[in-house]
Structures are given as C-alpha cells and as structure tokens.
Amino acid sequence: MSDPLLQVDAVDLYYGDAQALSGVSLEIRTGEIVAIVGANGAGKSSLIRAIHGIEKPASGRIRFDGVDITAWPSYRTCEVGVGHVAEGRQVFPNLTVLENLEMGATLKRARGAEKRTLERVFTMFPRLSERRRQPAGTLSGGEQQMLAIGRCLMGQPRLIMFDEPSLGLAPAIVHDVFRIVRRLNEEGLTILLVEQNVTASLKIAHRAYVLENGRIELSGSGRELLDNDRVRQAYLGL
Ligand code: ATP
Numbered sequence: 001m002s003d004p005l006l007q008v009d010a011v012d013l014y015y016g017d018a019q020a021l022s023g024v025s026l027e028i029r030t031g032e033i034v035a036i037v038g039a040n041g042a043g044k045s046s047l048i049r050a051i052h053g054i055e056k057p058a059s060g061r062i063r064f065d066g067v068d069i070t071a072w073p074s075y076r077t078c079e080v081g082v083g084h085v086a087e088g089r090q091v092f093p094n095l096t097v098l099e100n101l102e103m104g105a106t107l108k109r110a111r112g113a114e115k116r117t118l119e120r121v122f123t124m125f126p127r128l129s130e131r132r133r134q135p136a137g138t139l140s141g142g143e144q145q146m147l148a149i150g151r152c153l154m155g156q157p158r159l160i161m162f163d164e165p166s167l168g169l170a171p172a173i174v175h176d177v178f179r180i181v182r183r184l185n186e187e188g189l190t191i192l193l194v195e196q197n198v199t200a201s202l203k204i205a206h207r208a209y210v211l212e213n214g215r216i217e218l219s220g221s222g223r224e225l226l227d228n229d230r231v232r233q234a235y236l237g238l
Contacts, residue, residue, distance in 0.1 A: 002030040003066070005159055005190050006051065011060030013043075013050050013214075020046040022214045024060070028159065033181065033191040035205035035222065037198050037235055043214040044194040045087060048161045051192075052084045053077040064159070079109055083157025087164045089144045091151070093137025097128050100136050100147055104154030113156060121150040124180070142173035149180060160184065161192040178204060198235040202226045210235075 004027040013021035049055040053074040105114045122129035166174040195201035205222035232238040
C-alpha cells in the first residue's frame with residue numbers, strides 16, 4: 001500500500017472554550033476515497049477546515065505528503081495540493097462561470113496548466129461550457145455545485161475534501177455528484193468526503209471514520225461500516 005497522503009495526528013480544536021475536535025487521528029492514502037460520517041455538530045466541517053488551514057488546531061499534527069502543514073494558512077495548503085469544496089457551494093454569483101473557474105487557477109501550482117485543466121473541466125461538465133459567459137448566480141444549485149468542483153480542480157489539487165456536496169440538491173443531481181466524486185477518484189484524485197447521504201458515501205468509500213462529539217469512535221472499510229449495527233442504527237435509521 002502507498003504511504004499516507006494525509007496524516008492527522010491527535011488534533012484538538014477549540015472555538016473559545018468549546019472543544020470541537022478531541023484527539024482526532026486519521027490517515028488517507030493516495031488514491032483512496034475516505035468518508036467521514038457523523039451527526040450535525042460532530043465536527044466534520046471543523047476537521048476539514050483544520051486540514052485546509054482555516055482553523056488552527058490547539059494541539060496535534062497534520063501532515064500532507066510527509067510535510068508538516070499544521071496551522072499553515074489556507075493559501076499555503078492549497079499550494080501543496082489540498083483542495084476544498086466547501087459546504088454551500090460558495091461561487092462568486094456576479095462573476096461569470098469562466099471567471100469563477102479562472103479564480104481557481106491563480107495558485108502557483110496551477111500556472112501553465114490553465115488551458116488544459118479548463119478543457120478537462122468543460123469536458124466533465126458540458127453545462128458549464130455552454131454557460132461560460134453567464135453570471136454564476138444564474139446557474140441552478142446543481143450547476144453551481146459543479147462549478148465549485150470545477151474551480152477546485154483548476155487549482156490542480158492532489159486531495160479534494162468535499163463538505164456536503166449534495167446538500168440541498170435534487171435526487172437526480174445527488175446521483176451525479178456521487179458519480180463525479182467516483183470519476184475524479186478513478187482519474188487519480190484522493191478524496192475526503194463528508195456527506196449526509198451516509199449510505200451512498202459508505203458505498204463509494206474505500207474506508208470511513210465515524211466522528212461523534214469531536215472524537216473518532218469507529219473506523220473501517222465502507223462495507224464494514226455499512227454492516228455495523230451502531231452505524232446502521234445511528235446514521236442509516238435501520
Ligand atoms: P454540520 O453537519 O452541522 O455542519 P459538523 O459535523 O460539520 O456539523 P462542525 O460544523 O464542525 O460540525 O461543528 C462542530 C462543533 O463546533 C459544533 O458544536 C458547532 O456548533 C461548533 N462550531 C462550529 N463552527 C463554530 C464557530 N465558528 N464558532 C463557534 N463554534 C463553532
């Protein structure tokens with residue numbers, strides 16, 4: 001098996017006095033899809049934000065490809081290949097689709113590859129190509145999610161962390177989002193996936209972790225967690 005691309009080791013994170021992450025350790029190997037499952041408020045977004053460098057852990061270590069990136073600012077974590085598709089899509093509504101995509105390619109690591117990556121994004125998302133001159137705010141929710149994914153791809157990430165990519169989307173589009181996550185992984189991207197659609201995320205995940213009250217309580221293959229009684233009762237309503 002390959003070395004871990006991402007290693008999170010005993011991370012504690014606080015908002016004021018409130019502890020959001022307690023001793024969180026996990027790893028993601030190159031080529032894996034790893035899902036994080038947990039109830040609202042369990043700390044899933046906080047974990048992603050700590051890895052990205054938006055929140056600073058009080059203690060613990062985060063390593064990316066062997067390099068200690070703990071508490072690096074986000075622009076630096078992006079430069080080494082950490083990608084983040086944030087919850088709620090976060091496109092710039094007044095900029096065109098093309099301008100939004102170009103914003104994703106301002107990283108040094110992406111320079112020189114813009115044209116090729118743009119073609120790749122437009123091949124993957126033909127609707128974005130058709131609408132490239134339209135303000136992003138005029139796109140449907142599903143199209144905005146595709147745009148957010150496309151913008152992240154423009155930065156040449158090695159790891160993409162998805163925070164609730166299917167939230168608020170129609171069922172047919174949710175299916176598309178999972179298909180895209182799988183396709184990106186088949187094309188070589190390593191994926192960290194946080195999804196309220198637990199069954200679908202465990203089905204596509206090679207491995208998964210269950211986060212409860214800021215702690216990792218369980219881990220295993222996607223299949224093992226799908227069959228786990230605790231997961232079935234708490235997250236699958238079975
Ligand atoms: P959700 O699915 O609802 O987004 P989550 O598992 O992603 O939940 P987080 O958003 O990481 O959980 O929140 C973990 C805990 O930290 C919660 O108790 C939340 O209220 C708290 N929290 C999150 N962001 C902040 C903040 N900026 N300031 C203070 N507390 C916060």
